[in-house]
Amino acid sequence: MHSRPKTSFLSSPGLYASCAVVMMGAGAAAQQVEYEITVLPQVPDAIYSYATDINNAGQVVGFSSFPWNPYAYRGWIWSEADGLEFLPDPPGEDRLRYAAQAISDTGFIAVDGGGDFGNAWVYKDGVYHMTGTPATPANCVDVNNAGDAVGWYGSAFFGVHLFKYTLAGGFEQLLAPQIGRAYGINNHGIAVANSGADGWRIYPDGTAEIIEGLPSFGSRSPSRITDGGIITGSAGAHDFSAGFYYTDAGGMIEIPWISTWNWAVGVADDGTVAGSSSNSIATWIWHVGDAQVTWLPGLIDPNSGYRLDRVEAINNRGQMVVDAHVDDWQNPDRLIVLTPVDARPYPILGQTGLRRGQETEFVTSGAEPGEEVYFIYSTAGLGEGPCPRQLGGLCLDLLKPVLLGTAVGDANGIARLAVTVPSRAPLGQMVHTQSVIRRGPSGADSVKSEPFYATITD
Structure with a gap:
């Protein structure tokens, strides 16, 4: 099915492609x-x-x-x-x-x-x-x-x-x-x-x-x-x-x-x-x-x-x-x-394959139940992206990011978004993605996943 992304802190032109998976590490020594x-x-x-x-x-x-x-x-x-x-x-x-x-x-x-x-x-x-x-x-x-x-x-x-x-x-x-x-x-x-x-x-x-x-x-x-x-x-x-x-x-x-x-x-x-x-x-x-x-x-x-x-x-x-x-x-x-102990969940992004004309599922774990997760993508690559005030100044890691859609965390803290890759999307196009959760007063505690890349195939 096709998703209808909500308008939020990013503009949202037509969906062009999809996402990827990168996982953040655990942290403490x-x-x-x-x-x-x-x-x-x-x-x-x-x-x-x-x-x-x-x-x-x-x-x-x-x-x-x-x-x-x-x-x-x-x-x-x-x-x-x-x-x-x-x-x-x-x-x-x-x-x-x-x-x-x-x-x-x-x-x-x-x-x-x-x-x-x-x-x-x-x-x-x-x-x-x-x-x-x-x-x-x-x-x-x-x-x-x-x-x-x-x-x-x-x-x-x-x-x-x-x-x-x-x-x-x-x-x-x-x-x-x-x-x-x-x-x-x-x-x-x-x-x-x-x-x-x-x-x-x-x-x-x-x-x-x-x-x-x-x-x-x-x-x-x-x-x-x-x-x-x-x-x-x-x-x-x-x-x-x-x-x-x-x-x-x-x-x-x-x-x-x-x-x-x-x-x-x-x-x-x-x-x-x-x-x-x-x-x-x-x-x-x-x-x-x-x-x-x-x-x-x-x-x-x-x-x-x-x-x-x-x-x-x-x-x-x-x-x-x-x-x-x-x-x-x-x-x-x-x-x-x-x-x-004392490890508050943070987003880890995953996805199924990017195949033209096929549905791709984007999955973020680490959300709180009922918490909204934003999925973004870019075909312009990685770099110092925008730092929206709605996220408390948290800077995104994608150049020219586009909102892919949003989803809400379930009882296990998993948010899922299904999107169909356009049938005429360019083969071999590299697509970077990231997921973001707005947290805290004025977004001061917002968190993001690590970015990931994937290429579009048949």
Whole structure:
């Protein structure tokens, strides 16, 4: 559908294009951060439950196993406002075997057969998109805001192959005929993968390169890549593993390790790395320049009664979803979300793809429920934009910005705006976007997201 933007502090000529995604980092230094604990509900009748990802709105996905079949999995999504809800059964499946593995800010969920069984899908708003992997066990482990997903399919006997799925182009085998696994994809469509002993970076056009300078021992497995190009992962041999942090500008940094097995499981856009190690205090965060990791158990209420076992994911607000126990190992696992205290929500912008004649959804998390969010765009690029008095003098980061539209935050603080990209918009046109929230008397406390860019495609 077409949106009708409201007139506000920006003039609004005809809608020309659309937006992008950039996420702001968490902020406070690791040793200064304390975390509040939110406990996810236990799933009735489940043997155990796993959390797999948390997006920038604080929505968590995962899956639970049930006693009537050791290979029966059901995927679910949780949010503080809506609670825990199971995903609908995938079409054509005659068994309960599907796990939610990742969630984007725009609500796409990567789903697979769980435990290397069955098919792989991308799910959103009640619709499953079959990724088209061959009829072999498949894992779909990450998805971006455009609905692009990556993973692997096959078996140890026949070989495990990397794949990418896009809504526009469908299934694509990566690095053919090499074997390996694709682990992460960012909002620019750049994927990271492991093949052989090497870590790879794979671009949207299919070109690929080995990531030089990763640890020299064992097999290098990059697991996540941010929109800014930060890559984290782990390298290991049969008796040891260590986490690493990599940028093109700074090269590789081996994350300080304190145990035989150490894993960097996620990274925020500000460079905060979350991970786990194989000892009795197994969860940590780390920043570039830190001489050692900072233990998460020392950053929560010591009287909470929770033992933190394993970090599963981190978002750009610094929230983490963690496996935990209550008091001792005899009690069942619990899933908890750790949220930095005294952190008022700020806008983080996301979008689906910019395709001519197609609807694009712009999503901002970090609004207060009922708060109005302004979405702006520019085809003139980044720079020192206007500083409207209605925003208390807050300066925009787009040149010649245009109001795309407004939307109101829901109970989860998510504002959504749907806009159709004109069918004759120039192919390859770069479009920058930003979201803004007016806050405080005379706009004195107004906030903005980081800008992002995307190009228009067919």
